[in-house]
Amino acid sequence: MLQKWNDKQKKFLGFTLALLMVLTAAIPSSMAHAATTKTYNFNTMTYQSAWGATYSISNGSATINFSGQYREIKFNLPETLDMSKCTSVTFNASSPNGQTAFKLYDTAGSQAAVNYNFKAGTSDVSFAPNTTAMVNSIGIMAQDTNSYSAVVNRVTFTMTDSTPVTGTLLSTYGVELSHSGVAVNSNQLRDTQTLTTMKTQYNSITMENEMKPDSILGSSPKLISVSQAQNSGYYIPSGYTESTVPSLNFGTVDSVLQICYNNGLKLRAHTLVWHGQTPDWFFRTGYSSSGSYVSQAVMNARMELYIKSFMNHVYTGNYGSVVYAWDVVNEYLHAGPSGWSSIYGSNLGTTPSYVKNAFQYAHDTLSYFGLTDSVALFYNDYNEYEVTDNMIALVNFINSGTKLCTGIGMQSHLSTSYPSVTSYKAALQKFVNTGLEVQITELDVGNSSDSAQASYVYDLFSAIFSVKKAGGNITGITWWGLYDSVSWRSSNKPLLFSSLNTPKASYNSVLKAYTDAGYTVH
Incomplete structure (x- = not known):
């Protein structure tokens, strides 16, 4: 479309864009949406179900023992979250013996989002949920074939508020x-x-x-x-x-x-x-x-x-x-x-x-x-x-x-x-x-x-x-x-x-x- 504009219009557009870039660079996030976080450990979540997995909880962290590949355990969140307002989900965990997948489930019990290949030695894994579902539970699944354990400490959802935050x-x-x-x-x-x-x-x-x-x-x-x-x-x-x-x-x-x-x-x-x-x-x-x-x-x-x-x-x-x-x-x-x-x-x-x-x-x-x-x-x-x-x-x-x-x-x-x-x-x-x-x-x-x-x-x-x-x-x-x-x-x-x-x-x-x-x- 720009090719159809005359030179004067192009120069005006270029000037306008340059001015906008200066203004937005000078006052970052003056009308940004507020970001809040919701963090839950396993003292605030409740057990839902498991297949081929057992768990124990200490100081809010869950130690999960898997009997083999694709075994999974689910926990209910203390509230339902609107993923259309969620920019990232962060699981804090360690998996010393195998890879793990983290899942989000909606209120109908269907898988709404998943992040695979959580590897040993990683403490934080964050991903964008890329869904607009209403989520009220999480799942933790084994990916490796052998029996092993994983420790998961908490999950954090970064949410945006519909009300813009103004000012500097x-x-x-x-x-x-x-x-x-x-x-x-x-x-x-x-x-x-x-x-x-x-x-x-x-x-x-x-x-x-x-x-x-x-x-x-x-x-x-x-x-x-x-x-x-x-x-x-x-x-x-x-x-x-x-x-x-x-x-x-x-x-x-x-x-x-x-x-x-x-x-x-x-x-x-x-x-x-x-x-x-x-x-x-x-x-x-x-x-x-x-x-x-x-x-x-x-x-x-x-x-x-x-x-x-x-x-x-x-x-x-x-x-x-x-x-x-x-x-x-x-x-x-x-x-x-x-x-x-x-x-x-x-x-x-x-x-x-x-x-x-x-x-x-x-x-x-x-x-x-x-x-x-x-x-x-x-x-x-x-x-x-x-x-x-x-x-x-x-x-x-x-x-x-x-x-x-x-x-x-x-x-x-x-x-x-x-x-x-x-x-x-x-x-x-x-x-x-x-x-x-x-x-x-x-x-x-x-x-x-x-x-x-x-x-x-x-x-x-x-x-x-x-x-x-x-x-x-x-x-x-x-x-x-x-x-x-x-x-x-x-x-x-x-x-x-x-x-x-x-x-x-x-x-x-x-x-x-x-x-x-x-x-x-x-």
């Missing part, structure tokens, strides 16, 4: 929580296409590495005199007795600040004090890798110089207004051997003086610039659902006397198998009960399948909004990476996008949790 992370979470965030590197931030797409979903970024101590200090020291440092705008504490200062490299930071400012993005500054990615020479006499570790007094002065010089540089520049939060101390409760522990000790419990000092120096700087009411200072840690009480005790110590720490960062590197949403919600509730600001700062969710992730994140975000609606001061969620292949956990496919412009079922689940909580898309 920015028009939902970015509004209700103020900050919809993502972790990026400077190359991604400088890429025009990536930046444009990023801005449709997020209004806040965290740099993965470029604001950490080793990026600012460098792998080896470049020393300058105290007077040179002062002329460069460094803060020299009154207790600083050394004749030289390590040069601080703010080149990348400055470009990041400018990009954020020009593109309406806010920035979480991550991180000032951390046992990881801090060069060892920073803790040694003469800033030399061969020197001995300095005293606590000398290190206190170095830490004050570093924190105040870094923050001063940001807020005396033209673009410092984009930085709304600092991770002052990162992962102290999980710290391994480092320069910090070599100088201050490794068994300080929840009352480490140097951690409190770090917050004091950061607070002093905000106070100097009149920013204590607009910029938050965070303690940030991982496995927060395991060390909840210790995190609270630590923050209470930091805030004894003067409130220095204003926020708790829950890193939230999760998996669908651990932690449970219940335990995560309990930790979140304890944190908001302190009255401090809480942000989810490094979220990703490892999983065995897209459907398992979609189900987990729906429950997770429903729990988060339950705490939020009850009065919790939750002010932001930051995903740790743009899409799966650039994630530090790429093999676990832990993010909402499989590529820059390709949302997964979990993306729709996150949006559905938002609307199901009663919030309006803006």
Whole structure:
């Protein structure tokens, strides 16, 4: 048909298609249908019938013993499912001794769909049902001729809702929580296409590495005199007795600040004090890798110089207004051997003086610039659902006397198998009960399948909004990476996008949790 169009019509069509491609790439899934998952183990299903097969159930998993080829066992689902709304079915199982087939049966008892050749060593098998039948039971059939057993743990149906999910992370979470965030590197931030797409979903970024101590200090020291440092705008504490200062490299930071400012993005500054990615020479006499570790007094002065010089540089520049939060101390409760522990000790419990000092120096700087009411200072840690009480005790110590720490960062590197949403919600509730600001700062969710992730994140975000609606001061969620292949956990496919412009079922689940909580898309 296109051959019958004149050249002007063809050019207009080409322009229209190109425009549509740009728009759909920039705002992925803005009118996507919600994906929900229904997962059943064998505690929720009931036995129906068997031929040449026996079974036993333990912890929701069924061990099925087949006496030979084509022997089969059937189980009833707890409800009837409309396969016209099902995009995939996932069986989680192991078949160590032979191949297995999985079947779906309709309400009349007829086979509606089947997937053959489930092989040994496979844990998940997913297939599209390609049927519009109403299904209420499953079948598990032996394909090999010998007697053998198979273990089946659960079956998950990924269903689409007839009601479209509208909006983006920015028009939902970015509004209700103020900050919809993502972790990026400077190359991604400088890429025009990536930046444009990023801005449709997020209004806040965290740099993965470029604001950490080793990026600012460098792998080896470049020393300058105290007077040179002062002329460069460094803060020299009154207790600083050394004749030289390590040069601080703010080149990348400055470009990041400018990009954020020009593109309406806010920035979480991550991180000032951390046992990881801090060069060892920073803790040694003469800033030399061969020197001995300095005293606590000398290190206190170095830490004050570093924190105040870094923050001063940001807020005396033209673009410092984009930085709304600092991770002052990162992962102290999980710290391994480092320069910090070599100088201050490794068994300080929840009352480490140097951690409190770090917050004091950061607070002093905000106070100097009149920013204590607009910029938050965070303690940030991982496995927060395991060390909840210790995190609270630590923050209470930091805030004894003067409130220095204003926020708790829950890193939230999760998996669908651990932690449970219940335990995560309990930790979140304890944190908001302190009255401090809480942000989810490094979220990703490892999983065995897209459907398992979609189900987990729906429950997770429903729990988060339950705490939020009850009065919790939750002010932001930051995903740790743009899409799966650039994630530090790429093999676990832990993010909402499989590529820059390709949302997964979990993306729709996150949006559905938002609307199901009663919030309006803006």
